[in-house]
Amino acid sequence: MTSTLPLLLFVVVSTVTPGGATTLATASGARFGFVRSIPLMLGIAMGLALLAAVAALGLGGLLLALPSLQTAVKALGTAYLLWLAWRIARSGPPNADNGPARPVTLVNGLLLLWLNPKSWAMTVGAAASFVLLASSPNRLAMLLAAAFGVAACASLALWCALGVLLARFFRTPRHWRMLNLAMGVLLAASLIPAWR
Template sequence: MQTLSGLALFVLAATISPGGATTLATASGMNFGYRGSLPLIAGISLGLAGMAAAAAAGIEGIFVAVPAVQTAVKIAGTAYLLWLAFQLSRTGAPKTTGSVAKPASIAGGAWLVLYNPKGWAMTTGAAASFSSIGDGPADVAVILGVAFGCFASVSLSVWCLGGQLLRHVLTQDRHWRALNIALALLLVTSILPIWIEP
């Protein structure tokens, strides 16, 4: 049980800390509310759960063995995040966006985390640290997948609800635009660690 509590603390800290996913959850909560953001939250949570399960099963070794795969994923992921930041920077108050802005889909949320080397490092670290939590790689994959999926859902919901609270504070379109531009810049900043080697 001590191992499970240690895993829970590790995963909670990893999923609630600020980053690209939490920034998008906050922005989505501001612009679309919690209910409209559920596909994004579900997609990110499912993506992170799959990533954790794959890391426990040893898939991360592909990135080590074939660096070109990791580079391709970084490029595609960076392009996707830049596109999201551009869309976010053009968004005003929810009532003025009409059909121009739409909440992210489940697939969009899942893609957001699957490209991220930081996510792979986090889940691989968990797989290495908690490899004795199950009776084999399959057990560890299930436990880590469930843990990351559940905690990501809770953590992203907290960030999203915080964004939704901002809807009541922001009263003018220029306030919305300024905050969305700030969040877009944070999203762009979250790309830097992807390219800076530790």
């Protein structure tokens, strides 16, 4: 068995870099605070861990073998994330009179991750690149799930905390509209690399 250091570096860099999940964690932290954002973060981390395990067990190979299935998954994920970006961009301050604001739930965070093209690229790439780290697909699945799950928890917590800090500077509805618009645009922009 070879060193897991390259895998750990790959996982840390791929989970901490900006993307759809980190943007959602930042927006949720700013809007709802850290504690109310925990279900979203746990759902995303669990979803990424599960996706990494499934990629190691062979679904990644199926997606690589069937480009039409890969395109369908990417299109569905893009549509969902663009819809979320639109909702974020159009939302007002946390105390706006447009109904009670609710953070994303654990289940929605888990499902959301499965529709994120960046997550598929990360996990399928890791499964293909680090297959020699384990003696069987099951062991690789456990290794990737643990690495991605732990790294996602830490990364999302950092991004959510950044959102909480940003919220301290936003006092007026105009500030909140600017932040929400920026978060929506960043979420939409995070999809561009998936279509290159």
